[in-house]
Every structure is written in C-alpha cells, then in structure tokens.
Amino acid sequence: MTIDPIPLSRLAYALIPAAAVIALMWRFEVGAGKAAYAFVRMFVQLIAIGYALVFIFGSNSPLLVLAILLAMAAASSWIALNTIKDGKRALIGASFISILGGGGLTLAIITQLVLRLDPWFEPNLMIPLAGMVFSSSMTAVSIAAERLGAELSNGVAIAPARRAAVQAA
Structure with missing residues (x-):
C-alpha cells in the first residue's frame, strides 16, 4: 500500500483548530502570544521529528534501532517517575528495568512471535x-510509583504498600 503525499494546501486545513x-x-486576553509561540515550537519539533523518522x-x-529502543525506554523510565517528589534518582534503575523488562518482553513477543517482522528490527514497525x-x-510504573509513595507516606508497611502499588498499576 502506498500513501500519496499530502499537498500543503490540504495540510493547511489542520491549522484551523x-x-x-x-x-x-x-x-479573551488569556495568553494568545504564548499559545502562538508554543504552536510554532510544536510545528518545528514535528518537522524535525518527521525528518528524523524518514532517516x-x-x-x-x-x-x-536498538539504540533508539534503549533511549525510548530510558526516557519512559524518567518520565514515569514524574509523580514522585523525592528520591527520583534512586528509583530510576528500578523504573528502567521494569519498563525495559516488561515492555521489552511484550515488544519481543508482539514483533517476533505474532508479527514475525523480517528483518526482526524493521524500523517502520518496531519503533511505533x-x-x-x-x-x-x-x-503502569507511574501509577505504581505514585501509589507506593502515597502508601509509605501514610505509614503503611512496605509489604502492604507494595501490594497496593501493584494492584493500582
């Protein structure tokens, strides 16, 4: 299946919203300048990402592909801990292992056993x-980390706090 490029004249319709x-x-005088700046920044970022993805x-x-997957897992690990106020750096290793282990295994099953990618790293399928x-x-890691932190700050012992975190995730 081939997809024809979208002409800029039609792509401009996406700017309407x-x-x-x-x-x-x-x-209503609520920061249109900041919104316009954010929109232009987003547009430039999307163009840059588009060129990177083409490459x-x-x-x-x-x-x-493996380097990109590791970078994606690392970024996900850091972002997942945004719900944690203190001790984020101490938990980054566990977050990375959880995301790479669970997500990596799931990704391997989907791409290798279900879809049988050929080659196994097919970038246009593997990365999305x-x-x-x-x-x-x-x-899942974010919800579990937030719940674990909340339970521990409420004085709950580690074992029940861990169970609550797993159930929440």
Missing part, C-alpha cells in the same frame, strides 16, 4: 510499536 483556539485566547525508517541498521508498548509500561 489551532488558529481558532489562538483567536479565542486573543479575544530512521530508511535505515537498515539493527544497532540504530515500541512507543505504544513503552508508553503503556510507563503508565
């Missing part, structure tokens, strides 16, 4: 699937 929001923000998807390097799997793992 953002322009409407910025116009409303300007009308990555065109590559035939399993090492590049990894994004979905690691984001799900990140959510």
Whole structure:
C-alpha cells in the first residue's frame, strides 16, 4: 500500500483548530502570544521529528534501532517517575528495568512471535510499536510509583504498600 503525499494546501486545513483556539485566547486576553509561540515550537519539533523518522525508517541498521529502543525506554523510565517528589534518582534503575523488562518482553513477543517482522528490527514497525508498548509500561510504573509513595507516606508497611502499588498499576 502506498500513501500519496499530502499537498500543503490540504495540510493547511489542520491549522484551523489551532488558529481558532489562538483567536479565542486573543479575544479573551488569556495568553494568545504564548499559545502562538508554543504552536510554532510544536510545528518545528514535528518537522524535525518527521525528518528524523524518514532517516530512521530508511535505515537498515539493527544497532540504530536498538539504540533508539534503549533511549525510548530510558526516557519512559524518567518520565514515569514524574509523580514522585523525592528520591527520583534512586528509583530510576528500578523504573528502567521494569519498563525495559516488561515492555521489552511484550515488544519481543508482539514483533517476533505474532508479527514475525523480517528483518526482526524493521524500523517502520518496531519503533511505533515500541512507543505504544513503552508508553503503556510507563503508565503502569507511574501509577505504581505514585501509589507506593502515597502508601509509605501514610505509614503503611512496605509489604502492604507494595501490594497496593501493584494492584493500582
């Protein structure tokens, strides 16, 4: 299946919702300038990511794909701990092992046993699937970390706090 490029004239329609929001923000004087700046920044970031993905998807390097997967797992591990106020650095290793272990195993099962990617690292499938799997793992770790922290701060012993965290995730 081939997908035809979208002409810029049609792509411009996607700007309508953002322009409407910025116009409303300007009308009600609630920071339209900041919103417009954020929109331009987002647009530039998306263009940069698009070019990076074209390069990555065109590559035939399993090492590049593995490096990207490790970077995705590392970023997910750090973001998952945003609900933790103190001790984030002490938990990053456990978060990384959890996300890479659970998410990596799930990703391996999906890509190798279910989909049987050929080559096994097919970038245009592996990386989007990894994004979905690691984001799900990140959510589970985030919920568990938040619940564990809340239970421990309420004076609950470690074993029941751990059970509550696992049940929450």
